Amino acid sequence: MAESQNGAPKGAVDLGAAIKDSLIATLVMFGLSVPILALRTDQNMENRLILEPRWHYVWIACALVFVGRLLLTLFVWNKGAKIVTKKAATPSDLANAIRPYLGRIGLILIIAYPMVALSITGPQGSIKWIDNFGIQILIYIMLGWGLNIVVGLAGLLDLGYVAFYAVGAYSYAIIATNVIPATIPSLGFWSFWICLPISGLLAAFWGVLLGFPVLRLRGDYLAIVTLAFGEIIRLILINWIAFSNGYAGISSIPRPSFFGIPFNASDVGFAARFGIEFSPIHRTIFLYYVILALALLTAFVTLKLRRLPVGRAWEALREDEIACRSLGINTVSTKLTAFAIGAMFGGFAGCFFAARQGFISPESFVFLESAQILAIVVLGGMGSLIGVVISSIALVGGIEILRELDFLKQVFGPNFDPAQFRMLIFGSAMVVMMLWKPRGLVSKREPTIFLKERKSISGSFVKEGHG
Amino acid sequence: MSTTLLSIDHLTMRFGGLTAVNDLSFAVRKGEITALIGPNGAGKTTVFNCITGFYKPTEGMMTLRHANGRDFLLERMPDHEINWKAKVARTFQNIRLFSGMTVLENLLVAQHNPLMVASGFSILGIFGVKSFKAKEKEAVEHAVYWLEKAGLMDRADDPAGDLPYGDQRRLEIARAMCTRPTLLCLDEPAAGLNPKESADLNALLMTIRKDHDTSILLIEHDMSVVMKISDHIVVLDYGVKISDGTPDFVKNDPKVIAAYLGVEDDESLEAIR
Incomplete structure (x- = not known):
């Protein structure tokens, strides 16, 4: 994140704010989960009511909230903000840093x-x-x-x-x-x-x-x-x-x-x-x-x-x-x-x-x-x-x-054979993909030569061919 | 009087029972801008398609003479050789750019044949031979020259489909010029342009004529363009030539006026009487 602190201070502020925001959300989760999750009433062998501590559930729930909230602020909700401000600062600095080396x-x-x-x-x-x-x-x-x-x-x-x-x-x-x-x-x-x-x-x-x-x-x-x-x-x-x-x-x-x-x-x-x-x-x-x-x-x-x-x-x-x-x-x-x-x-x-x-x-x-x-x-x-x-x-x-995926048998019964559903899954995955990304996963075209700057070409300009 | 570059003799094109062009003869002279005009459906684009090899004419002869005295019989050549060997380039009425490729790539595709030879039909090119790299650099320089002429330098790395309409028109002309033609055929280059874009286009055409060894044959409806830039006008109506001469001559030719404005209909008047 050092780079973003120098180049775009907004990215660093975002990260700090996001962590603070996530901590608050985690605190709320903690407050809610202590009475609900942390202790369970149960009967023991002598038919007496006892309290069974379940603190690990609390920790899991808090961790989930923290990570989920952090990811959502950084990657999902931030997208809207980017569109409004038209700032070049991308939420995924890490992804951008990795991108040139992705092939290697x-x-x-x-x-x-x-x-x-x-x-x-x-x-x-x-x-x-x-x-x-x-x-x-x-x-x-x-x-x-x-x-x-x-x-x-x-x-x-x-x-x-x-x-x-x-x-x-x-x-x-x-x-x-x-x-x-x-x-x-x-x-x-x-x-x-x-x-x-x-x-x-x-x-x-x-x-x-x-x-x-x-x-x-x-x-x-x-x-x-x-x-x-x-x-x-x-x-x-x-x-x-x-x-x-x-x-x-x-x-x-x-x-x-x-x-x-x-x-x-x-x-x-x-x-x-x-x-x-x-x-x-x-x-x-x-x-x-x-x-x-x-x-x-x-x-x-x-x-x-x-x-x-x-x-x-x-x-x-x-x-x-x-x-x-x-x-x-x-x-x-x-x-x-x-x-x-x-x-x-x-x-x-x-x-x-x-x-x-x-x-x-x-x-x-x-x-x-x-x-x-x-x-x-x-x-x-x-x-x-x-x-x-x-x-x-x-x-x-x-x-x-x-x-x-044998574990699916435990969910759907022993007669369930996931391999038999592969064509169904394959077909529905294709339909979903074509609705979501009709030009395919990577729809951008990279130009073969450039004068000043390499700009990817949006798939909407590229034709599919007619023959 | 300059020498004849392209002579069209007795060109006839029939589609089944329809005669689109009937016994048309005219000449395009070297270094001039020749305009082909006429009402809609007069057969102008058909003449273009015959010259550039997209149609094979039913009858007639089209001879293109290069400066070195070599003759090309266009009606006998396949379309890609008309561009590559006889050096005739064209643009289209409805713009045909490679819209998903960048402006620069469009201009490099236009230099396909010389680059193909330089790359040893790709075999040497795969190994990155130096002579090919040098030729490619030359091709890029040639493209840059035309980008500057067409005022598209800033958009060189943008997809051609992203350009505004007037820029696309000029890019199509620049792309045709990248094939180093002796004859450039423009099919309604000013169609749909606003006055400013139209003036830019005129300027581009005038530079082509002034600085290059390229003669121009154009179809145009915009009379302000035609009368201003052309040296010689051929008027077609129903596939037949009705007038041929300088802009002033054509402007005052009663046959042209009749074709465009309609004659006083003597026959129908007689019928009423």
């Missing part, structure tokens, strides 16, 4: 997460937390960031994004189980690292292939064609049994190696090479960092591209396609690059997904997946990277956490 803090937390989970829950318990929460959320963050290029930046509504995810997954599965063993089996341990770029390229190729017929379509029509494209890919995977093994899917897909060193209990395995005891958690942690690196690559490329002419052209395309054409922008190639690059990251994620699961089938690539990825992008705020992270954690992690 988040990154450190994400990097440290598997180690923290491991040390708290041990090698057995942590698999669930790293795999079901960490890796699962990161896959969706990466998919969200990939789709964000197409939907958020270029404004092309794509309802079939899962098709590229499937292309990536099946590329890896088929090349690693059929092509590599048949041609150069010695590459076996490297197959993930060889197939990763191939999957991305194949997905990008399919992205361009989808892009061509839909170039002239806009809005609803584009959405329907991309939806159909997603279904076509899924139906091909189901019906072309010689190619993809149909519903049965492809199993025993090689797992990724530590750059050529497999994660197994053998003498050449990861554990033996590094002289540590074998544990399946090694691979899980490694997978976590692989998907983290892939996701960060996606974010890095997106941030870079946004500041390049192609990224500005994407955003201009979302704002006004006709104006783009009048300024000499080739809208065909601009749309195709957006489709291709978005699809490429979907392909990377698909390749990783196949390697992590070891088994894939068309069941994993249904429309609901596309819808969920799109929901993540829309909920996060179109075009915002941090918004995608928040909404992935909320949507994917939130649904996973419902499985953990």
Whole structure:
């Protein structure tokens, strides 16, 4: 608070006044709670009336009032005062001080997460937390960031994004189980690292292939064609049994190696090479960092591209396609690059997904997946990277956490299974969000370049795109 | 007499059974401001859309000649190449800015093609190559030049959608000028402007003509603007050219007066008799 005392004395006065105000409220609470809460009359074993002291209730109530009142004065009620006085002094100095470092803090937390989970829950318990929460959320963050290029930046509504995810997954599965063993089996341990770029390229190729017929379509029509494209890919995977093994899917897909060193209990395995005891958690942690690196690559490329002419052209395309054409922008190639690059990251994620699961089938690539990825992008705020992270954690992690809420059984009876209500909760959360923040969690757009001062652009000016 | 920049020959545009422009021929001369006027629905914007490639004309030829003697047949080019190769820029009757992007970003999008080449089609740009950084700096300087000309320096970092109407009009012109055009087509630039904004606009157009190698073709209803700044006026009515000449000539042309004010209706008078 030292800074605010020098810069804006009003903030410091506010804090002191707020504490005084809270103390008064606490005193009132104390006065009220002593006769009501502090002593209870009860019967003892000899049927005599006794007084049972319950001072801890008083202390809890007073503490609650103090903290609650303080928070309300500082953060909630102060907002109104700010609007009246138009003072720049914000109530949340702490939040403002943290904001520039938010990205770095988040990154450190994400990097440290598997180690923290491991040390708290041990090698057995942590698999669930790293795999079901960490890796699962990161896959969706990466998919969200990939789709964000197409939907958020270029404004092309794509309802079939899962098709590229499937292309990536099946590329890896088929090349690693059929092509590599048949041609150069010695590459076996490297197959993930060889197939990763191939999957991305194949997905990008399919992205361009989808892009061509839909170039002239806009809005609803584009959405329907991309939806159909997603279904076509899924139906091909189901019906072309010689190619993809149909519903049965492809199993025993090689797992990724530590750059050529497999994660197994053998003498050449990861554990033996590094002289540590074998544990399946090694691979899980490694997978976590692989998907983290892939996701960060996606974010890095997106941030870079946004500041390049192609990224500005994407955003201009979302704002006004006709104006783009009048300024000499080739809208065909601009749309195709957006489709291709978005699809490429979907392909990377698909390749990783196949390697992590070891088994894939068309069941994993249904429309609901596309819808969920799109929901993540829309909920996060179109075009915002941090918004995608928040909404992935909320949507994917939130649904996973419902499985953990066993204590709800004590409230609603033993037959209550919270996981069965997840779609209901998911749906109502979406409705509430869209009423409360129709432009998504982070609706502001950051300009890609500035002359004097970087000003965020209110979401009300930014268009959603028409095609 | 200056040389011809754009010559329109026998331009015809039909939409199904409707002939919007019928056998229109005129020339835009280098370094001049040419105005295209006519009553509502005369086909002026259709002519613009043909010149800038948004429509493919049913018949006719449009030849643009650059100073180096190179000819461009506009009716054969796709719209983005008309801007990039033939250097024709345009504005729109209903302003089309990138409203969610800042004023500066709008002007940088207009320099997309040269920057795209400089960034090695994004591949070099991703690695932050120095030559691209230098080119981008140049582009920003070019944008700043036009911001100053349009009097928008103070608003450079604001979203374009947040500007008042008159500023948006001038920004759209500045954005078109950032593509370094040889021909600038303005579709009703003074529509909806108050007298002060209208005067600012005139000043901007006069600087463009004076300091730059850019000729202007404009559609306008505001006769105070048209008569004051244009060197040459073409009058359209029902898709046909009815008059073509200097402002003074056009002002006194009985056909123009008839088109705007209506003729004394001899036929109906005869019918009454």
